[in-house]
Amino acid sequence: MNEFNIEHNFTQKVIKDYVDNGYRIYIGQGHYPDEFPIQIRSFMPDIVAISDDEKIIIEIVRNLNPNKLRQIQNFIEAIDGTGWQVKVINISDDDIINSSGQ
Incomplete structure (x- = not known):
């Protein structure tokens, strides 16, 4: 399994957990909805997860x-105080071994 497939499969598992x-x-x-801070658009995170109580950039x-x-550190500093995690x-x-079925 190549790097892209490993990351894609792992990302799908993370998405499922949050959903x-x-x-x-x-x-x-x-x-991204208009409510997202402009910093998110420039960082282009893998996943943004929002619930009634939390706003998480993954x-x-x-x-x-x-x-x-x-x-990542610069991004965290840029969104400090915005209410986003x-x-x-x-x-x-270990994740690679598990995702490849070994």
Whole structure:
């Protein structure tokens, strides 16, 4: 299974978990409601999950390199005080083994 398929399958599992818990899900640039802070549009997160009580920006990463970490930290600083949460989910080697059925 290639990197794209691994991340896609893992992302679908995360989406299902949030949908099962009553969240509305937004994926991809151009699908953000007007209520979203402008910073979200420039960051282009993997998933945005909204419930009546929470607004969560979810970024799924396979390799959290220093550049990606810096980008996420800058984004977190940019949305500080807006009421949004940021969750970074790192896909581990165990997740890859599980998603490939091994």
